[in-house]
Amino acid sequence: MTSLANTLRDRRQKLASLIDFPVILWSGSDTPRNFPANIYPFRASSHFLYFAGLPLPHAAIRLEAGKLELFIDDPTPGSALWHGEMPKREEIAAQIGADSARTMSELKHRGSNAASIPVQNYRTTLVQSQVLQRTISSPYDLDGIDKELAKAIISLRLTHDTGALAELRKAADVTVAAHKAGMKATANAKIEAEVRAAMESVFIAHNMTTSYNSIVTVHGEVLHNEQYHHPLQPGDLLLADVGGETATGWAADVTRTWPVAGKFSPTQRDIYDVVLAAHDACIAKISPGVEYRDLHLLAATVIAEGLVDLGILQGNPQDLVEIDAHALFFPHGIGHLLGLDVHDMEDLGDLAGYEEGRNRSDRFGLGYLRLNRPLKSGMLVTIEPGFYQVPAIFNNAENRAKYQDVINWERLAQFADVRGIRIEDDVLVTDTGSEVLTIALPNDADTIESLVN
Amino acid sequence: MTSLANTLRDRRQKLASLIDFPVILWSGSDTPRNFPANIYPFRASSHFLYFAGLPLPHAAIRLEAGKLELFIDDPTPGSALWHGEMPKREEIAAQIGADSARTMSELKHRGSNAASIPVQNYRTTLVQSQVLQRTISSPYDLDGIDKELAKAIISLRLTHDTGALAELRKAADVTVAAHKAGMKATANAKIEAEVRAAMESVFIAHNMTTSYNSIVTVHGEVLHNEQYHHPLQPGDLLLADVGGETATGWAADVTRTWPVAGKFSPTQRDIYDVVLAAHDACIAKISPGVEYRDLHLLAATVIAEGLVDLGILQGNPQDLVEIDAHALFFPHGIGHLLGLDVHDMEDLGDLAGYEEGRNRSDRFGLGYLRLNRPLKSGMLVTIEPGFYQVPAIFNNAENRAKYQDVINWERLAQFADVRGIRIEDDVLVTDTGSEVLTIALPNDADTIESLVN
Ligand SMILES: [Mn+2]
Ligand SMILES: [Mn+2]
Numbered sequence: 015m016t017s018l019a020n021t022l023r024d025r026r027q028k029l030a031s032l033i034d035f036p037v038i039l040w041s042g043s044d045t046p047r048n049f050p051a052n053i054y055p056f057r058a059s060s061h062f063l064y065f066a067g068l069p070l071p072h073a074a075i076r077l078e079a080g081k082l083e084l085f086i087d088d089p090t091p092g093s094a095l096w097h098g099e100m101p102k103r104e105e106i107a108a109q110i111g112a113d114s115a116r117t118m119s120e121l122k123h124r125g126s127n128a129a130s131i132p133v134q135n136y137r138t139t140l141v142q143s144q145v146l147q148r149t150i151s152s153p154y155d156l157d158g159i160d161k162e163l164a165k166a167i168i169s170l171r172l173t174h175d176t177g178a179l180a181e182l183r184k185a186a187d188v189t190v191a192a193h194k195a196g197m198k199a200t201a202n203a204k205i206e207a208e209v210r211a212a213m214e215s216v217f218i219a220h221n222m223t224t225s226y227n228s229i230v231t232v233h234g235e236v237l238h239n240e241q242y243h244h245p246l247q248p249g250d251l252l253l254a255d256v257g258g259e260t261a262t263g264w265a266a267d268v269t270r271t272w273p274v275a276g277k278f279s280p281t282q283r284d285i286y287d288v289v290l291a292a293h294d295a296c297i298a299k300i301s302p303g304v305e306y307r308d309l310h311l312l313a314a315t316v317i318a319e320g321l322v323d324l325g326i327l328q329g330n331p332q333d334l335v336e337i338d339a340h341a342l343f344f345p346h347g348i349g350h351l352l353g354l355d356v357h358d359m360e361d362l363g364d365l366a367g368y369e370e371g372r373n374r375s376d377r378f379g380l381g382y383l384r385l386n387r388p389l390k391s392g393m394l395v396t397i398e399p400g401f402y403q404v405p406a407i408f409n410n411a412e413n414r415a416k417y418q419d420v421i422n423w424e425r426l427a428q429f430a431d432v433r434g435i436r437i438e439d440d441v442l443v444t445d446t447g448s449e450v451l452t453i454a455l456p457n458d459a460d461t462i463e464s465l466v467n
Numbered sequence: 468m469t470s471l472a473n474t475l476r477d478r479r480q481k482l483a484s485l486i487d488f489p490v491i492l493w494s495g496s497d498t499p500r501n502f503p504a505n506i507y508p509f510r511a512s513s514h515f516l517y518f519a520g521l522p523l524p525h526a527a528i529r530l531e532a533g534k535l536e537l538f539i540d541d542p543t544p545g546s547a548l549w550h551g552e553m554p555k556r557e558e559i560a561a562q563i564g565a566d567s568a569r570t571m572s573e574l575k576h577r578g579s580n581a582a583s584i585p586v587q588n589y590r591t592t593l594v595q596s597q598v599l600q601r602t603i604s605s606p607y608d609l610d611g612i613d614k615e616l617a618k619a620i621i622s623l624r625l626t627h628d629t630g631a632l633a634e635l636r637k638a639a640d641v642t643v644a645a646h647k648a649g650m651k652a653t654a655n656a657k658i659e660a661e662v663r664a665a666m667e668s669v670f671i672a673h674n675m676t677t678s679y680n681s682i683v684t685v686h687g688e689v690l691h692n693e694q695y696h697h698p699l700q701p702g703d704l705l706l707a708d709v710g711g712e713t714a715t716g717w718a719a720d721v722t723r724t725w726p727v728a729g730k731f732s733p734t735q736r737d738i739y740d741v742v743l744a745a746h747d748a749c750i751a752k753i754s755p756g757v758e759y760r761d762l763h764l765l766a767a768t769v770i771a772e773g774l775v776d777l778g779i780l781q782g783n784p785q786d787l788v789e790i791d792a793h794a795l796f797f798p799h800g801i802g803h804l805l806g807l808d809v810h811d812m813e814d815l816g817d818l819a820g821y822e823e824g825r826n827r828s829d830r831f832g833l834g835y836l837r838l839n840r841p842l843k844s845g846m847l848v849t850i851e852p853g854f855y856q857v858p859a860i861f862n863n864a865e866n867r868a869k870y871q872d873v874i875n876w877e878r879l880a881q882f883a884d885v886r887g888i889r890i891e892d893d894v895l896v897t898d899t900g901s902e903v904l905t906i907a908l909p910n911d912a913d914t915i916e917s918l919v920n
Binding site for chain 2: 045046047048049050051052053054055057059060091094095096097098099134136137205207208210211212214215216217218219220221226227233235236237238239242243263345354355356357360361404405406407
């Protein structure tokens with residue numbers, strides 16, 4: 015039995031111990047880009063990948079009592095002309111340890127009483143509804159056995175087994191190499207896009223993709239910046255949030271911020287060290303049982319402390335966090351689950367990220383937190399504190415009024431060359447504490463400078 | 468008025484001279500990859516791009532009597548936090564020379580009697596149907612005013628204006644650079660993926676994408692090979708079919724085949740020169756009025772001649788083409804239209820590629836021809852003859868019987884180190900003949916060798 019087949023058998027046996035109804039999971043189908051033959055690179059549904067192991071397009075699996083049935087059509091004779099000899103159904107079945115293998119049309123009569131989760135591909139959800147003989151539309155508001163299934167899958171996917179970790183380590187390693195390539199390419203790059211090219215080419219060379227659309231920008235204050243045309247100026251900081259995804263779908267998610275000219279200004283280094291202190295404090299505290307929300311508040315407090323020390327904020331750091339003053343500079347959450355999705359299982363809304371009975375806070379400084387659970391050994395999370403000067407936040411009249419007594423705007427003006435800094439690593443919760451999967455990528459200011467030069 | 472606005476005004480005035488009903492074209496919307504916030508890079512519908520000029524997501528335009536109305540929502544206040552300050556509706560309207568600009572919801576009451584073409588994005592086709600108050604599903608079988616619209620758009624997009632040509636030249640130039648980078652990277656590459664990385668990184672660095680999924684393979688006999696894991700062996704030929712697409716959607720499509728070790732074997736060079744002779748013969752013949760189908764048959768004849776000279780085929784080349792013997796080695800068409808789509812307007816099936824009244828041949832040697840029209844000045848076409856040893860063709864019992872007297876299998880066996888060769892350039896039909904937009908990329912065997920070394 016292949017090691018993949020072993021991994022998959024363990025996963026479905028665990029699933030069978032949690033639910034007592036059959037499950038059908040679809041991989042999804044090709045998505046046309048501008049015409050049917052010109053498709054986006056296929057990405058199989060993550061729930062399918064978790065139990066089927068391979069990114070098979072137009073396929074489905076049926077799980078019942080620990081048994082795996084594969085449904086996929088053999089390549090047509092004509093397809094050999096265009097696509098070469100592809101693996102046959104039986105070969106795929108052997109590779110993943112399926113108990114049986116059938117054509118897709120045989121799935122039609124196997125849908126009654128089965129649970130499923132709608133895929134992202136709209137066309138496939140129509141097929142899902144047909145086979146299940148009921149409407150299945152959005153993974154955001156599941157009910158009945160579909161919701162039971164989602165909860166069971168979440169309880170499995172929340173912590174990673176050996177097979178998953180091998181892939182996650184691969185994703186992390188290649189992502190580390192991509193960031194090093196980006197730092198090295200900066201000296202000769204004229205625009206952001208050239209650094210992005212150096213980084214993403216590392217994934218392509220390893221037969222991987224990006225796990226999300228890269229952020230490579232001198233405008234780190236735009237949190238989801240997907241523009242890459244800005245010129246690199248000597249005084250700029252470059253923020254690169256770039257992660258790879260292995261061929262079977264497992265993700266990394268890493269951010270580094272480095273000085274374009276290879277040397278942080280004194281003000282840039284001051285803020286950088288505040289963000290790094292928050293990052294290190296969180297990682298030092300990671301251990302089973304720790305509340306992830308407390309890591310967020312810890313990061314907020316360390317950032318508030320640092321900004322008080324620098325004279326940017328005034329007051330007691332704890333009090334500042336309680337009134338969300340940290341969120342003026344650190345408006346997002348400290349991180350999220352990482353696995354087959356870069357925000358793992360976010361297709362299910364907050365069902366995975368939030369412990370049952372918990373809901374998003376409406377506090378400015380907590381509402382963007384994507385994960386609110388006690389940590390468990392085997393969970394993989396990101397730790398990604400940041401500091402940003404976002405005009406939309408600073409110019410907001412309500413904010414200016416509410417925080418007028420705690421911000422020293424004149425002092426802040428001296429840090430104008432710090433538009434955005436984020437430091438993000440991928441951290442595995444272990445029995446005794448944590449292991450940083452991206453440890454090979456330095457994050458202290460001195461070493462960063464040496465890698466850029 | 469911007470030069471883009473001028474270009475767009477000319478296009479819609481030409482459209483207004485052909486049809487007398489209003490037109491609404493949608494750009495399409497984001498496509499989720501594995502969860503809603505993790506999307507594929509947005510690609511606007513090509514018909515929208517042709518008349519709107521910019522890749523605006525979630526937008527529509529209404530064209531009537533030469534007037535342009537833009538429908539797009541302003542960014543929400545919250546979006547500035549995540550996406551920064553984005554251009555407002557009125558700024559976009561000014562840039563593209565729209566006569567007016569409205570919100571998307573205002574489109575709801577403007578759909579009656581309007582023609583449209585369904586986009587590839589399934590969710591958007593639902594909106595299209597709502598606004599038009601009728602079902603609009605597949606661009607393959609349009610009727611009524613939708614079909615009239617499609618024919619009018621085809622008559623415009625078949626030949627390229629100055630604005631289009633500026634973009635198409637940019638796509639060609641960067642694609643040339645990508646191929647040179649690929650050749651240069653081969654010496655140090657261990658697998659196909661590393662060459663692909665060197666090529667695609669050139670597009671990323673220029674803020675461009677690939678216009679289709681790249682083929683970079685030592686198994687050129689697999690025509691649509693999208694695997695990149697094979698090791699590069701010294702005796703291999705590497706076939707790279709890789710093209711770029713500009714930010715506003717205009718495509719290039721180029722193939723080169725080079726020896727991994729920088730030197731063609733004598734057998735590889737013999738076949739390479741046959742393919743190149745076919746390529747050059749076609750381009751030499753391109754001129755307004757020439758039937759594209761005749762170029763295909765010319766390439767088939769030159770290839771048949773070459774293979775007769777090499778002792779692989781036996782008989783009279785014209786006769787060999789009539790029995791489709793060329794298609795044993797050259798099973799695809801000589802090329803296709805190129806523009807906003809790499810197979811331009813293939814979303815409309817053969818409506819663009821085939822002159823009215825013409826249909827696909829059921830001949831093995833002609834059925835894959837994507838373009839069957841007389842050439843016109845301003846058309847951009849690919850010329851891409853090839854030679855492949857496809858097991859699925861050679862091992863087909865019917866083929867072996869039918870062609871047993873014309874193939875010298877023993878002689879062919881001596882060319883076992885030629886699995887697949889294709890040479891593809893992008894050729895503009897001019898008033899007096901043609902201009903090869905990708906002329907800066909050498910294609911003769913000697914220069915190719917020097918670029919690899
Ligand atoms: Mn992250
Ligand atoms: Mn082509």
